Amino acid sequence: MTAKGIHIxxxxxxxxxxxxxxxxxxxxxxxxxxxxVVGLIxxxxxxKSTLLKCLGAVIDPTAGRMVLGNEVIFDDEWKVRDLxxxxxxxxxxxxxxxxxxxxxxxxDNVALLPMLAGVGNxxxxxxxxxxxxxxxxxxRAKAMPSQLSGxxxxxxxxxxxxxxxxxxxxxxxxTAPLDSVRAMSVIRILNDMARRFETAVIVVTHDEKIIPTxxxxxxxxxxxxxxxxxxxxxxx
Amino acid sequence: xxxxxxxxILHAWGKFIFTGIGLGLLIGVTLTMAxxxxxxxxxGKVLLDNSGANLWVVQKDTLGPYAExxxxxxxxxxxxxxxxxxxxxxxxxxxxxxxxxxxxDVRAMVVGIAAGEPGTSGWPPQLVAGRQITRGHYxxxxxxxxxxxxxxEVKIRRNHYTVVGLTRRMVSSSGDxxxxxxxKDAQEAQFLKDNDAILxxxxxxxxxxxxxxxxxxxxxxxVIASQTSNNSVNxxxxxxxxxxxxxxxxxxxxxxxxxTVYDRAQMEEILVGKLIATSAKQIAMxxxxxAVVSAAIVAFIIYTLTMDKIREIAxxxxxxTRNRTISGMIxxxxxxxxxxxxVVGKITATFAAPLFPKYVLLMPIDSILGFFAVMVxxxxxxxxxxxxxxxxxxxxAIGG
Numbered sequence: 001m002t003a004k005g006i007h008i009x010x011x012x013x014x015x016x017x018x019x020x021x022x023x024x025x026x027x028x029x030x031x032x033x034x035x036x037v038v039g040l041i042x043x044x045x046x047x048k049s050t051l052l053k054c055l056g057a058v059i060d061p062t063a064g065r066m067v068l069g070n071e072v073i074f075d076d077e078w079k080v081r082d083l084x085x086x087x088x089x090x091x092x093x094x095x096x097x098x099x100x101x102x103x104x105x106x107x108d109n110v111a112l113l114p115m116l117a118g119v120g121n122x123x124x125x126x127x128x129x130x131x132x133x134x135x136x137x138x139x140r141a142k143a144m145p146s147q148l149s150g151x152x153x154x155x156x157x158x159x160x161x162x163x164x165x166x167x168x169x170x171x172x173x174x175t176a177p178l179d180s181v182r183a184m185s186v187i188r189i190l191n192d193m194a195r196r197f198e199t200a201v202i203v204v205t206h207d208e209k210i211i212p213t214x215x216x217x218x219x220x221x222x223x224x225x226x227x228x229x230x231x232x233x234x235x236x
Numbered sequence: 237x238x239x240x241x242x243x244x245i246l247h248a249w250g251k252f253i254f255t256g257i258g259l260g261l262l263i264g265v266t267l268t269m270a271x272x273x274x275x276x277x278x279x280g281k282v283l284l285d286n287s288g289a290n291l292w293v294v295q296k297d298t299l300g301p302y303a304e305x306x307x308x309x310x311x312x313x314x315x316x317x318x319x320x321x322x323x324x325x326x327x328x329x330x331x332x333x334x335x336x337x338x339x340x341d342v343r344a345m346v347v348g349i350a351a352g353e354p355g356t357s358g359w360p361p362q363l364v365a366g367r368q369i370t371r372g373h374y375x376x377x378x379x380x381x382x383x384x385x386x387x388x389e390v391k392i393r394r395n396h397y398t399v400v401g402l403t404r405r406m407v408s409s410s411g412d413x414x415x416x417x418x419x420k421d422a423q424e425a426q427f428l429k430d431n432d433a434i435l436x437x438x439x440x441x442x443x444x445x446x447x448x449x450x451x452x453x454x455x456x457x458x459v460i461a462s463q464t465s466n467n468s469v470n471x472x473x474x475x476x477x478x479x480x481x482x483x484x485x486x487x488x489x490x491x492x493x494x495x496t497v498y499d500r501a502q503m504e505e506i507l508v509g510k511l512i513a514t515s516a517k518q519i520a521m522x523x524x525x526x527a528v529v530s531a532a533i534v535a536f537i538i539y540t541l542t543m544d545k546i547r548e549i550a551x552x553x554x555x556x557t558r559n560r561t562i563s564g565m566i567x568x569x570x571x572x573x574x575x576x577x578x579v580v581g582k583i584t585a586t587f588a589a590p591l592f593p594k595y596v597l598l599m600p601i602d603s604i605l606g607f608f609a610v611m612v613x614x615x616x617x618x619x620x621x622x623x624x625x626x627x628x629x630x631x632x633a634i635g636g
Contacts, residue, residue, distance in 0.1 A: 049634060058554065058631040087630075088556020095633060099551045101240075103247035108238055115237050116556055144247070160555070172634050 004070050005033045005200035006055070006168045011064030013050050013223075024050040026223040028064070032200035034167065037191050039214035039230060040204045047223040048204050049172075055202065056091055056170050057083045069167035088116055092161030092169035092199070094190075096176045098153035100145035100160075106132065107141045110159045117164060131159040134196070135189060151182040155189060162193055169194070171203045180209045187213050240552075240561065241568035244545075255537050256573055259530065260580020263610060266526040267585035268592075270602045273519045275595035280409040280507035284500060287328070288357045289473035290482050292498045293489055300496075301330050301470035302409050302503075303511045308495065310423070310469045313350075319488050321480030326350040327469040328358040329422040332408060335382070335415055336391035342382045344415045345408035346392055348422020348469070357473035360416055366401035372418055377401035379413035392417065393425045409507050411594035419469070427466035437463060527613060534577075535617035538570045542621040546628055554630035563622045570618035574610045581606075 013025040024047050032038050042048050053059040055066070057073070066074040068090050073080050080086050087093075100109045110128035115121060132138045135155045140148055148156065154174060161169050171190065175183035187203075187210050194201045205211065214230035245252050283302065292301065293308070293316060300306020313325040329348035334341040349358045354368045360377050366386045369375045376397040378384040381404075388399045397417055406414040417425070429437070438460055441447050447459045474497075476485045482499035489497045498506065508516075542549070549562060582603060589596035 052634055053631050056554070056634065058629075058634065084553075084556045084558065087554060093554060093633070095551075099547060099633060101548050101551070103240075103244040104238070108243070112238070113555055116558075116561070121238065 004067075004167070005031070005036065006202070007031050007067040008055070009065045011051070011054060011066065012062045013047075013054055013059070014062045024223050025054065025061070028220075028223070028225045030202075030218060030225065030227075032168070032202055034198035034200055035195045036216070037187075037194050037201040037203060037214065039211060039217040040202055040220060040225075041206065041211060041217060042220035046220045048220055050223075051220065051225075052170055052172055052202075052204055055168070056093065057086050085117075088113060089164055090166050090168070092164070092166040094154075094157050094161045094169060094171040094174045096173035098145070098150075098157035100148075100153055100156055102145055104145075105141070106137065106143050106145070106148070106156050109145065109156060110163050113160060113164050128159065128163055131163055132156070134193070135159050150177055151185060154178065154182070154186050158186070158189055158193065162197060162199065165197055165199075167198075167200060169199050169201045171201060173205055173207070174203065175205065175207045175210055183207060183209050184213075237561075239568070240565040241572065244565065245569060245572055251541075252569075252573060252576065256576025257580050259533060259537075259573060259577030261584060262526065262530050262533065263577050263581025263606070264584030264588065265581075266523060266530065267581055267598065267602065267606055268588055268596060269519050269522050269526065270606070271585060271589055271596035271598045272592070272594070273516055274597035274599050274602065276409075276411070276512045276515060277508050278597045279407050279411050279595055280512065281504065282405055282407065283409050284503055284507070286361055286406055287473055288355070288359070288361060288475065290476045290500065291474035291486055291489075292503055293325075293472040293474055293493075294470070294496050294498070296494055296496050298496060299506050299510065301328070303506050306470050307468045308470075308472065310419075310467050312493065312495075313472045315493065316472055316474060316489060319485065321476050321485035322474055323477045324357055324475040326352060326357040326473050327419055327471075328473050329419065329426055329470045330408075331422065331426045332410075332412055333392070333425075337384060337388055342384075343412050344378070344382055345412045346422060346425060347414050347416045348419040348426070349416050350419045357475050360401070360403045360406055360414075362403065363401045364404045366399070368401055369416065369418060370400075373421055374398065375400045375418070377403060377416040379403050379406040379415070381407065381413035382415065384415075390415070392421075393428065395421060395425070397421075405595075407595065409511050423466045423469065427468065429464075434464060527609065530577075530610070531613045531617050534570060534573060534614050535620050537573065538566060538614075538618050538621040539624065541569065542566055542625055547633065549625050549628045550630055550632040553628060554633045559626055562625050566622050566625055567615065567618050570614040570621075571611060574614035578607050578610045581610075 008028060008030040011025055011028040015022045015024055028051060040048055054061045061074060063076050107125050107128050110131060111124035114124035114127055129138060129141060132141055137152050137155045140152055145153060175186050190201050212231040212233040215232035217230045218225045218227050294300035294306040295308050298304045298306045310327050313327050316322060317325040327350045330345055332345045335344045369377055374397050376390060376399050378399050380402050384390060384399045386399055389396050390399060441459055448456045476482060486497040486499060489495055552562060585598055589598055
C-alpha cells in the first residue's frame with residue numbers, strides 16, 4: 001500500500017459568474033493521513049457539502065490542488081481523465097442514509113464496486129465477504145437491505161466504501177440516523193477500518209455525540225476552514 | 237458483472253408481472269386486430285378457392301358478383317362452354333340475406349348452384365357431415381357457422397329447405413356463412429316479387445291495351461308469365477383446360493360476348509383491394525393507435541420505475557457505474573416488460589380468436605413482426621427514462 005491519505009492546498013470553488021458569483025470554498029487547506037479519521041464540522045450553508053463534492057470528484061473545483069494517495073488528481077484542473085473510475089477506485093463514500101441498492105443482497109451491494117472495476121464475480125464476492133466478516137455482518141450476507149437494521153445497513157455501506165481499498169473515505173453524516181450506541185459503533189468501525197486499511201477518513205457531521213471522538217477537526221464557515229485539535233475521546 | 241436489470245426484476249417481480257399482463261392484454265388486442273384483417277383477406281381467398289373457378293364472367297363493366305351486383309342471362313353459359321379452352325361453365329347466384337330457422341334468423345350468403353355433381357364450379361368442395369344436394373328443389377347445404385344442423389328446416393323467402401349437408405369455412409368475403417341451394421330456387425329467391433306486387437303488376441298489365449288486345453288470345457298470359465319468371469344469374473364460373481392460360485380464354489369472352497371477365501388475380505384484387513380496403517384502413521388506424529398507446533404505456537411505466545430509482549441511480553453513478561451500464565439496465569427492463577407483454581398478448585390472442593364471430597387468422601409472420609414491433613416500441617419507450625437517468629447528478633447522493 002502506497003497510500004498517503006489526502007492533501008488539499010488552496011482549494012476554491014466559485015458558483016456563477018460576475019455579480020452573481022458566490023465563492024463557496026475559499027483557499028481550503030486540508031491534510032488527512034492514512035489511518036486517520038478527521039471531523040469536518042460547520043453550520044448549514046458553510047460549504048461542507050461543496051467541499052465533499054469537490055473531494056469526491058463530483059463537481060469541479062475552481063482552483064487549487066488535490067493529491068490523493070501519491071497521485072495529483074487536481075491542479076487547477078483535473079489531472080485524471082476518467083473521474084468515474086477515480087471515484088470507483090480511489091474514493092469510498094459513506095452517506096447519511098446507507099443508500100444500499102434495494103434489489104441486490106448484502107454481498108452483491110458490496111461486491112458491485114469491484115465488479116464495476118472489472119474484478120470477476122467470485123473474487124469480488126470473496127472480497128466483499130472478507131469485509132463483511134471484518135464488520136461483523138457476515139451472517140446477513142444473503143439478506144436484502146430491507147431486512148437489515150439501521151446499524152447493519154450502515155456497516156454494509158461502510159464495507160461498500162472500503163471494498164476497493166480507496167486511499168480516502170468521505171463520510172457524509174454517517175451517524176445522523178442512528179442512536180448514540182450505534183453512532184459510536186459506526187465511528188469505532190471507521191477508526192478500525194482506517195487503521196487496518198491505511199485509509200484517510202473525512203467525516204462530515206453535526207452529531208454532537210461523535211465530535212469529541214475526533215483527534216483533529218476542521219471547522220468550516222463561509223467556505224473557510226480552520227483546523228483545531230479534537231478531544232480524541234474514547235468511543236468505547 | 238451481475239445483471240442489475242435482472243436483479244431489479246426479480247426483486248420487484250410482482251410489479252413487472254402485473255404490468256406485463258396489463259401491457260400484454262393491449263398487445264393481445266393488437267394481435268387480434270391484425271388477425272381480424274388477415275381473417276377478412278382469408279375469407280376472400282377462401283371464397284375464391286371454394287368456387288373452384290378460374291374465371292368469373294359477369295355483367296359488362298361491373299365488379300360482380302361479390303363486390304357489385306351483376307346480372308347476366310342464365311343461358312349464356314352454353315355459349316361460353318363452347319369457347320376454346322373452357323372445360324366447364326356453371327351459373328351461380330349470390331345473395332346475402334337473413335335465413336330463418338324457427339323464430340330466429342341468421343345472416344348468410346345464399347348461393348344458387350347449377351345442377352351437376354360434386355366438384356362442379358360453385359358447389360361446396362367438401363362436406364363435414366351429410367350429403368350434397370341431390371334434388372332440384374328445397375334442399376340446402378349450410379356452413380357449420382350458421383349453427384344449422386342436419387335435418388333442420390330453414391326458411392329462405394317463402395320457401396322451406398331441409399339441411400342435408402354441412403360444410404366448414406365456406407364464407408362470403410364479409411365472413412357470412414354460406415347456404416347452398418339449387419339454382420332455380422336461388423333465382424326465385426333473388427328476383428321473385430311478393431304476392432301483392434305480382435297481383436298489382438298483373439292488374440296493370442291487364443289494363444294495358446297493348447298487352448290485352450281483343451283478338452290476340454294468349455298474349456296477356458305470355459306477357460304475365462315472362463314478368464313472373466326470372467332468367468338471370470349473377471355470374472358464370474368458368475374452369476379452363478390445363479393447357480390454356482386464363483387470359484387466352486378470357487379474351488374471346490370479353491370480345492365476342494361483351495361481358496366482363498376476371499381471372500383469379502383480378503378477383504383477389506377486387507376482394508382485397510376494393511371490398512375490404514376501407515375495413516383494412518380502419519384496422520390499420522386501430523393498429524397505429526394501439527401501437528402508440530402501447531408505446532406510451534411502456535414509456536410511462538419505465539419512466540415511473542426509473543423515477544423510483546433516482547436515488548439508487550445517483551449512488552450507482554457516484555460509485556463509478558458507467559452510463560452504459562445504467563442505460564443497459566433500463567433498456568433491459570423495458571425489453572423484459574415487452575417480452576412478458578408479448579407472451580401474455582400472444583396467449584390472449586390465441587385463446588380469444590375462436591370466440592370472435594368472424595374468422596380471426598393469427599399468422600406466425602404477424603406474431604414475429606409483432607414481437608419485433610414490441611421490442612422496437614420498448615426500446616423507443618425507454619429512451620425518455622434513459623435520458624432522465626443520464627441526467628441524474630451523482631452529487632444528489634451527497635447531501636447539502
